[in-house]
Amino acid sequence: MRNRKSQSGFTLMELMITMVLIAIFAVIAVPSYRPLTADNQIISALNDFANTLGAARAEAVARGQTVIVCPSSNALSATNPTCNSKSDDPQIWNTGWISFVDENDNGKFDSGTDKVLRVHGPIANGVTLISKLGGGTVSGYIGFNRMGFASPTFSNKTILVGQACANGTGHVHGGSVTLALAGTLKTNSGGCQ
16 A cells, blocks of 8 residues: 655635735735825935934034025036025925035025035925925025024024925825024924915
């Protein structure tokens, strides 16, 4: 008498049941994953923006010169990046930004004179980072003087608010960076307007 060895493995029916269960779990998990992804993108944009502002303030104090942060649509693509228009309201930061030492204190970036400190490219698709005139935005840029104070004044306000929101996701969470005239920064979470 010969012993028959039993074969181990999956039957077609077991494999089909497993595939159906994976599909059901994916349908349940994907919608709850989108808000998490949107939150992470918002937090990342706000942290990058706040870190740039904090570094610009520290650099202004260390150098004893004005350091400016301005939105730029060609921060990464150009040899000499430029600042966006000063008249934009709201000021849109999601295309990127640059920070530079304003050597001649004229409030704008001069490629031959001013030194670029940091560049930041566009933030994640679907996330918008803006500062409105009603929220105290300055004329196209945020500057820090040699004492670390934000300058110029924020349209007669005492704070600047940059708000980030995720668009087109049905996600209403957002966050903001609040910059006081004294140069202090605070990030907040909250809904989008």
